[in-house]
Amino acid sequence: MRLGDLPAAMAKRLAELECPEFATRPWVAGPPLAERRVAIVSSAGLVVRGEKPFRGRDPDYRVIPATTRPDQLLLSHISINFDRNGFQEDWNVVFPLDRLNAMAAAGEIGSVAAAHYSFMGATDPVQMETHAREVAGLLRQDKVDAVILSPV
Amino acid sequence: MSALGHYIEEEGIATVAIGLIRPQIENTHPPRALWVPFELGRPFGPPADPEFQNAVIRAALRMLGEGGGPVRIADFPQTDPRERPDPGWHPPILEAPAADHSPAALADAFVAETARLAAAYDRSVAARARTTLGLSGLPIAEAVDYVARWLRGAAPESPVGDMSAPLALRFAIDDVKAYVLEAALIPGSKPSSRQLGDWLWTKTATGRALFALRRAHLDAADERLKLIAGNFIVPGIRVLAAG
Structure with missing residues (x-):
């Protein structure tokens, strides 16, 4: 997003949004990309149709199995101040599972995770910490060693 | 988003965040982040454009194999071609606004x-x-x-x-x-x-x-x-x- 494209007050609010302070600077290395197992973790408030949408600023997460079809995925993010037309036209704009599957088929990445995860990005990140660490545990069980984090 | 990356990387899994708001990336100090100049809501760029979306994903995943961290922020160089209006698009219907505003x-x-x-x-x-x-x-x-x-x-x-x-x-x-x-x-x-x-x-x-x-x-x-x-x-x- 080019903040200069927004009205000044809106750009200022986004630029100055409070961010958490972290005491550590983690950095994990890993194998070449062609050997990595990749998962998507989204903060778009994505839910599989039939599951409870995110309400307000829920700190928990939803599981999106790799078998989820494009017509099963809904976006329940609380904010209405971002574009939804892109997601409406093509889920890969927010959740690029088709792209990752094609990359895995071509050998560009090792494989795609069995499950992906979504949070509600408007929630205070500190409240999401426990849930994020829980998701990391699930990713480890699935032998995921690369996560692409997708906002809206 | 970058904060989630911090927690997950602390748990031992390499992450790269797509970021839409550069100051927020800078303030969160994520392990790796790729800033994209697309409008909010479109982290992987234009809809129905697999090649462009692939370019964004590749640019992000490539950072996983590079050194230079902790805290690496890169910028994606291309803009979203779908920000341009389509002169051939017309709305499905056009209503004349009603005079009665009750x-x-x-x-x-x-x-x-x-x-x-x-x-x-x-x-x-x-x-x-x-x-x-x-x-x-x-x-x-x-x-x-x-x-x-x-x-x-x-x-x-x-x-x-x-x-x-x-x-x-x-x-x-x-x-x-x-x-x-x-x-x-x-x-x-x-x-x-x-x-x-x-x-x-x-x-x-x-x-x-x-x-x-x-x-x-x-x-x-x-x-x-x-x-x-x-x-x-x-x-x-x-x-x-x-x-």
Whole structure:
């Protein structure tokens, strides 16, 4: 997003949004990309149709199995101040599972995770910490060693 | 988003975050982040453009194999070609604005318009084999009716078992907007989000009805309703534009 494209007050609010302070600077290395197992973790408030949408600023997460079809995925993010037309036209704009599957088929990445995860990005990140660490545990069980984090 | 990356990387899994707001990336100090110059809501760029989306994903994943950390921030160099308007796109219907601006007349026009959009919506959904409606759990006609009843001045009970009336209203409005905007995704056209938004918020009965609903409840006694009116009906940028 080019903040200069927004009205000044809106750009200022986004630029100055409070961010958490972290005491550590983690950095994990890993194998070449062609050997990595990749998962998507989204903060778009994505839910599989039939599951409870995110309400307000829920700190928990939803599981999106790799078998989820494009017509099963809904976006329940609380904010209405971002574009939804892109997601409406093509889920890969927010959740690029088709792209990752094609990359895995071509050998560009090792494989795609069995499950992906979504949070509600408007929630205070500190409240999401426990849930994020829980998701990391699930990713480890699935032998995921690369996560692409997708906002809206 | 970058904060989630921090927690997950601390747990031993390498992460790379796509970031839309560069100052927020810089302030969060994520292990790796790729800033993209796309509009909010489009982290992987243009819809229906696999090659472009692949380029974004490759640029991000490539950072996993590079050194230079902790805290590496890179910028994606290309802009989203779908930000350009499509001169060939035309809205599915054009309504003449009603002269009567009473809530009842706006609600009637809104209900009639959504019925007229049904064929365009069905074509659009058939072309993509997909819809994003469903947050309220209501069939679209019921979601429209529920929103219209609020606009007419009623305070209807929630039609959804496990949702309060204001929450059901919020999700019904989300569904109504998705319905109207999906109807405007004419197969074969490539409208920009601005084209679609300009149409919804300045040319349609639905847009006028939602603005009126917002105004009607901005000072509601029910705090939840007031919150929804102020924040979750009309996008902030459209409120500013309307003055």
